[in-house]
Amino acid sequence: MARFLIEVIGTLSDAGSLFMVAAGLTLIFGAMRVINLAHGSLYMYGAFLMTTFVGASSGLRFWWSIALAAVIVAALGAVMELGIVRFLVGKEPLTQLVATFALFLILADTALHLWGNGARTVVAPSSVSGRFTIAGAVLPVYDLVIIGVAVAVGIGLWALLRHTSVGWRIRAAVDDPEVLESGGVNLRRLNLGVFAVGALLAGIAGAVVTPQVSVAPGMDESIIVTTLLVVVIGGLGSVTGTALAALVIGIADTVGTLVAPTWASTFMYLAVILVLVVRPWGLLGTPER
Amino acid sequence: MPIRHHTPRRLAAGLALLLLAPVAAACSSTSSTASSTASSTSGGSVTVGESTTLSSSIAELGQTALQGLELAVANINAHGGLLGKKVKVVSADDSATPATGASNERSMILNDHVVAMFGPVVSSVASAEEPIAAQYHIPIFFSVSNDIALMTSGFTKYGFQLVPNTVMEPRAAAAYLAHEAGSTQITVGTFAPNYSFGTSSVAGFIQALKDLHVNYKLVSQQFPPLNATNIAPYLSALIAAHPEYVYNAQFGGDLVSFTQQANQYGFFQHTKMIAMYSAQPLEALGSSAPAGAIGFDRAPFWLAGQQGMDGPGISAFISQFKAKYGDYPSAWAIMTYTAAQSWAYGVKKAGTFNGTSVSNALSGATISTIRGPITLRACDHQANVPEYVGVVSSTVDPTYRLRLWDPSSVFIAQPKTIMLTCAQSLALRS
Amino acid sequence: MATSFDQPVGAGHAAGLSDGKSGGAGLRPGGGSDMMPVRRSVVARRIGATVACLAVVSILGVVLPVSSALDLEYVVSLALFAVATNLLLGFGGMVSFGQGVFYGVGAYVVALGWMHHVLSFVEAMLLAPFAGAAVAFFLGLLALRTRRLYFALITLAFSQLGYTIVQDQSSFTGGSNGVFGAMLPSWLLDPRTAFFFVLVVSVVAIAVLWKVTDSPFGLVLRAIRDNRERVDAMGVNVFAHQLAAFVISGFFCAVAGSLFVVYSQSAYPALLEWTSSGTPVFMAVIGGMYLFPGPIVGAFAYQLANTYLIEHTQDWQIILGVVLLAVVLLRPDGLTGSIEGLRSLVRRSGERVRGRHRHGSNGTGPAGPAGGEP
Structure with a gap:
């Protein structure tokens, strides 16, 4: 039982951070039909900015550092949208992939100049860096923080999409941008907003996970493949599907390690293939997008 | 160093040749082939x-x-x-x-x-x-x-x-353990990413324990996939086995990341981890460096x-x-x-x-x-x-302003005790 | 009857994984241009150009210093990799990020045949393409259930799956360290011999791929790319054609992989990884995926520039990034597309304003025409 609880919480916290990154990517894809390979870079920038703001101290500063890092990443996203991504809307996906991969390279090299090549860490405030015991299982409090932030992000997104006029426009853009534009909606401004929100989510995820990882170059690369896979098995453009998919990936990972350790790393990819073979448009995707 | 392939970042094409495009297309150019200064x-x-x-x-x-x-x-x-x-x-x-x-x-x-x-x-x-x-x-x-x-x-x-080399390093760690444990029985776990360096380093460590007649009991061996983000299952399995010592073949950023997560489980309270706690990971960890863990460095x-x-x-x-x-x-x-x-x-x-x-x-x-x-x-x-082994200190070194090793704990594994003999080395050659 | 060599293979903007708008009656303008007969003189000129390029490459292979000749050898094998991948991309409209799997299979058949003493070099070289094709057949059965971006990402998952399997099953594959050693027969040890071996195999393979694209099968493939529904309605088995393309591509990607072993005498897991799978895709995009020689040009530009930058600057990533952005934003049809456009502009302006200043004849600036439109 104790072991089971540890696995469950670990899996949820893993899936939670994955969801936050992937939700931003799927939102951007849904509204703009742009696939952004530099999304992992935004996540990495969130983490690096966090190390800069928190510095050696912790405490209250930790929390506003998350907010500040995320907002700056959102601003960076807005700049990316205005400078480059805007011109990719409506282009072939291959063009988008190459262009955003170029952005990925530029951002990676820039990060190397800004933060160096060594690993950095962030210490969470003592209030959340300890552990608690349930049913004999010793669990990190910070796992609950990650899960909590992920749930909050999920609810926030849901509220934004379902209960605001901006959300209505975004959903309309997902369905049919032409109709929306002829209805007098400024698509450019909407796209800018959506891209910034997507970047914000990546920034939050990057900043929030810092106490559990080492922040170093290469973070961008290691997250982007998994994120792409989560987004695709969730169904491109579907935020709910992304949440489900993050869980599927997390569970596949954990089950793999328990069932067949020497094959563990293959389980995640097998899960992706299985889902797509059974449901070629992802869990909650719509055909012909 | 040992290491895994970190994904090559060469996906891009350089297009310094953009200006030469007509030439390149008319007949694919080789102008830059020989152009290294x-x-x-x-x-x-x-x-x-x-x-x-x-x-x-x-x-x-x-x-x-x-x-x-x-x-x-x-x-x-x-x-x-x-x-x-x-x-x-x-x-x-x-x-x-x-x-x-x-x-x-x-x-x-x-x-x-x-x-x-x-x-x-x-x-x-x-x-x-x-x-x-x-x-x-x-x-x-x-x-x-x-x-x-x-x-x-x-x-x-x-x-x-x-x-x-990859034989000498785990031997040094094992020698330190033999020295510390004496004749009492100890429980040992291992942790390494599942790739060539990780598995051979762990195998070398176990072999060295045998060679040195350490009275050990192997209670848990964990080989997570390389680049695994969620190591909670492995950590919990390790913790459940209650090893007194864990040999960890990670290094650099991966070791830092493991240490941070393990800290949150209270892992270092009951277990002494043996790993490459050299200056860079200790600096990165700062105040969360695990005092009492056993580091080795080259x-x-x-x-x-x-x-x-x-x-x-x-x-x-x-x-x-x-x-x-x-x-x-x-x-x-x-x-x-x-x-x-x-x-x-x-x-x-x-x-x-x-x-x-x-x-x-x-x-x-x-x-x-x-x-x-x-x-x-x-x-x-x-x-x-030689290879150097020591215990991670709980205090900041006044000179270097880092948490390094306790000066009194430093153990220097002598080259002649950890190197393969020439005969052994030659035997591996064929 | 002879269709393109550097004639656009169909609609300039027929998107591989075009979004949204492909349903129903999405007829693309100019979709039939590849069926137009090409004048005899043009054919002759193209054959001439091909022979001339081959001659230049061969001569360079002899006169260049060994290290540059080896770079060139690698580029030639990558050109085959890119052309084989482009059979799916440009001709089939299937964007695969999984061709590294077949490339890796080709390389590993040769390397493991040597390591486990089960295959001679020649046997392994002959077996490698069939192994690649066999793997492609099974993966194609699964992957072709999906389309567009989903297809791109399921193939990417295959790539990562292959990579992790090769890396983890180290007792059989040599694990993350890969396989290194003297795996070439003595007659291939001389670098110049190896160069010509790679060149001949690649040229023959590329010629076969050209015949494939030029065949009725190739026409159907392009028709599927341009309007899948209509081809389907005509009673053509779309799935079978796409699967066949996938298998053929896998076959030749494996040939390229086995040539990698000739070049490097090694095989390692990263050959299967998504970045390796992405390489030929990028080459095709850069060179222009709607022209048969596009990926070849892309391979040369990509690899030579990459090698040059890596050797000369630590900040190669930033430079590559900026140049790449410039290329895809300003030259969406790739280098060959721009050249095609440039050529037609020159031709047109030459016809129209004969005797006056020809504008744009040496214009490599960004103000060129939106190239590639037939």
Whole structure:
């Protein structure tokens, strides 16, 4: 039982951070039909900015550092949208992939100049860096923080999409941008907003996970493949599907390690293939997008 | 150093050729093929090359090693050069990819006419580079990658190993444990990413425990996939087995990340972990460095003055390095510096830059380096360097302002006790 | 009857994984241009150009210093990799990020055949393409259930799956360290011989791929790309054609992989990884995926520039990034597309304003025409 609880919480916290990154990517894809390979870079920038703001101290500063890092990443996203991504809307996906991969390279090299090549860490405030015991299982409090932030992000997104006029426009853009534009909606401004929100989510995820990882170059690369896979098995453009998919990936990972350790790393990819073979448009995707 | 392939970052095409597009299309151009700036050995200078990993997550190792080489060469030049010639360094990023490393090396040898090569970070890249060095009769010095195979199955007379190899390092850790445990029974767990270096390092550690007749009981062995983000299942399995000691074959950023997560489970309260807690991960961890854990390191700058770190000029080197690069020298920088010193010694002894003569001169030679005398033994060209083990301190070192090791705990594993015998090494060659 | 060599293979903007708008009657303008007969003189000129390029490459292989000749050898094998991948991309409209799997299979068949002493070099070289094709057949059965971006990402998952399997099953594959050693027969040891071996095999393979694209099968493939529904309605088995393309591509990607072993005498897991799979895709995009020789041009530009930058600057990533951005934003049809456009502009302006200043004849600036439109 104790072991089971540890696995469950670990899996949820893993899936939670994955969801936050992937939700931003799927939102951007849904509204703009742009696939952004530099999304992992935004996540990495969130983490690096966090190390800069928190510095050696912790405490209250930790929390506003998350907010500040995320907002700056959102601003960076807005700049990316205005400078480059805007011109990719409506282009072939291959063009988008190459262009955003170029952005990925530029951002990676820039990060190397800004933060160096060594690993950095962030210490969470003592209030959340300890552990608690349930049913004999010793669990990190910070796992609950990650899960909590992920749930909050999920609810926030849901509220934004379902209960605001901006959300209505975004959903309309997902369905049919032409109709929306002829209805007098400024698509450019909407796209800018959506891209910034997507970047914000990546920034939050990057900043929030810092106490559990080492922040170093290469973070961008290691997250982007998994994120792409989560987004695709969730169904491109579907935020709910992304949440489900993050869980599927997390569970596949954990089950793999328990069932067949020497094959563990293959389980995640097998899960992706299985889902797509059974449901070629992802869990909650719509055909012909 | 050991290491995994961190995904090569070469997905992009460079299009410096964009302006040449018409030419390229009309007949695919080769204009840049031969365009590496040729710097010949004539005109009072010679060139040495280092192709190593300078981008992605293991860039720190390659970058600092290159700094060690550049500083060594600067010092050689400041003292009048070698055989009356100035030495120049050419370097290139191998993106942790064997084919790129091999191509860089070939270009350095044939276009830049380098007279010596300094090795890469990743073992597989080193495996690709060693035979090419031999083919062109250029000595190659390994000061970061430390796979035993470089000196056994892949042995060439042009290859030299300045790092404690993958057999020596786990043996040193086991020797420390034997020393600490005495005859009492201890419970042991292991943790390593599931790839060549990780599994062979763990196997070497277990074998060494057997050889040293340590009374141990193996309670849990965890091999998570390389790059696993969620290590909670492995951690919980380890914790559930209650080992007193855990041998961890991770290093750098991965070790830092493991330590952070394990801290949150209270892992270090009941378990002493044995891992490569060298200065860089300890610096990255800062206040969350696990006091009481057992670290090992290949050339710790803060042990300057102790055996194996006590050659002439070691303290001058450290302060010079700090002044020039703003940081203390990593083990990779120190070992690459000694590699350059070894090459310079070989050149002087042979009286020529000819690779075969230099290699012959170095085989079995004892060289005076900043680490003290180092012998590159004739049978497999492995340097007789020690490995350092110590306990992570709970207090900040006043000099370096870092949490390092307790000075009283430092254990220096003697080269002759951790090296394979020549007979064993030769047996592995076939 | 002879169709393109450097004639656009169909609609300039027929998107591989075009979004949204492909349903129903999405007829693309100019979709039939590849069926137009090409004048005899043009054919002769193209054959001449091909022979001339081959001659230049061959001569370079002899006169260049060994390290540059080896770079060239690698580029030639990558050109085959890119052309084989482009059979799916440009001709089939299937964007695969999984061709590294077949490339890796080709390389590993040769390397493991040597390591486990089960295959001679020649046997392994002959077996490698069939192994690649067999793997492609099974993966194609699964992957072709999906389309567009989903197809791109399921193939990417295959790539990562292959990579992790090769890396983890180290007792059989040599694990993350890969396989290195003297795996070439003595007659291939001389670098110049190896160069011509790689060149001949690649040229023959590329010629076969050209015949494939030029065949009725190739026409159907392009028709599927341009309007899948209509081809389907005509009673053509779309799935079978796409699967066949996938298998043929896998076959030739494996040939390229086995040539990698000739070049490097090694095989390692990163050959299967998504970045390796992405390489030929990028080459095709850069060179222009709607022209048969596009990926060849892309391979040369990509690899030579990459090698050059890596050897000359530590900040190669930033430079590559900027140049790449410039290329895809300003030259969406790739280098050959721009050249095609340039050529037609020159031709047109030459016809129109004969005797006056020809504008744009040496214009490599960004103000060129939106190239590639037939």
